[in-house]
Amino acid sequence: MRKWLKEKRIAKGLTQTQVADRCKISRSYYTHIENGTKTPTVPIAKLIGLELDVNWTLFFKDECSFKEHKTSTA
Numbered sequence: 001m002r003k004w005l006k007e008k009r010i011a012k013g014l015t016q017t018q019v020a021d022r023c024k025i026s027r028s029y030y031t032h033i034e035n036g037t038k039t040p041t042v043p044i045a046k047l048i049g050l051e052l053d054v055n056w057t058l059f060f061k062d063e064c065s066f067k068e069h070k071t072s073t074a
Helices: 003-011 016-023 027-035 042-052 056-060 063-072
Strands: none
Touching: 003 027, 003 042, 016 027, 016 042, 027 042, 042 056
8 A cells, every 4th residue: 555645645635536536537546556556657647746746756666566566477
């Protein structure tokens, strides 16, 4: 789970739906990103970063972002 992402969203007073709508993605996709089961594309990471004031590269440094890759190669 990307705890830092959830904490940032809550600190800004936003719901998952609001962030997803502002980034023009589905709420379920955003939920997967926040839970760490999906890694966003670079353009989506940049949009979320702008929306929540976080560095978009954090999505690619988080160990959770590699979970989907590990399970898909098994």
